[in-house]
Amino acid sequence: MSELTAIGLALPASIPSPTVGVWHVFGIPLRAYALCILAGIAVAIWLTDRRLRARGGAPGAVLDVSMYAVIAGIIGGRLYHVITTPEPYWGKDGNPWAALRIWEGGLGIWGAIAMGALGAWFGCRRHGVRFLDFADAAVPGVALAQGIGRWGNWFNNELYGRATDQPWGLVIHQWDQSAGRAVLDAQGTPVVIGTFQPTFLYEFAFVVVLAVVLILLDRRFALRRGQLFGLYIMGYPLGRIFIERMRTDTAELILGQRLNVWTSILVFLLGAVIFWWTGKRTRISQPETDGVEK
DSSP: OOOHHHHHHOSSSBOOOBBEEEEEEETTTEEEEHHHHHHHHHHHHHHHHHHHHTTTTTTTHHHHHHHHHHHHHHHHHHHHHHHHHHHHHTTTOOOGGGGGGGGOOOOOOHHHHHHHHHHHHHHHHHTTHHHHHHHHHHHHHHHHHHHHHHHHHTTTOOOOOBBBOTTTTTTEEETTTTTTEOBTTEEEEEEEEEEEOOOHHHHHHHHHHHHHHHHHHHSOOOOTTHHHHHHHHHHHHHHHHHHHTOOOOOOOEEHHHTTHHHHHHHHHHHHHHHHHHHHHHSSSSOOOSSSOOO
């Protein structure tokens, strides 16, 4: 056996998925999905604070504004998910009360972005921060938060793509959502339903690249206030359209396309309008040099 063959045999034939997504500590359930969301929020607040202070923002302003943005974003994300995926809640054998169990997963990113932006705007008004300055400072961190949050989908064995036999195929288990763990067979072995495209991983990689590109553009060019925000609104849908077309979970269809595909197209157009509008009406902002307050 050649050395290359031996290395090939040693590599895993697929990407494993967790069989447990919740742990109980002193009787308190700690859900991986929620922990991933919280980790993403923490990273976004930290990076936004560095970037806004580099623009002359007051210390503590980001935390003040983020309180409104995070709460509104979570509410908006849950509402969008429940409205666009109604079967588990309002369909046959659905449970309306389950719509409140946000810790079990289910946040629609478009609702989170829209309501989060509205919450940030309100917070900026309350604390005397220019919204477009805050938005420009926030978008790289928001992109990273989205990527970190996607690891919660990995823990929940959800939002995967088409079946595949490629080495990067993701093992998916039959999942007990209420228990937060894989279903076990008679021998106590987690039930595997197949290997699928790891769309969560694709989106994670895409938004990390998007965050880096946004930071580099901000440093390289003297963008006008709000234009970086517009570029983010344009950029994220480009990756989301590709990923949505790979997913196989149940979704509302319009003219044969998933609802989120059409939403992505509309959001891209909105981002283009924001980029054009802010470029015409605002003064040139000071370009960020190193992202650290002087």
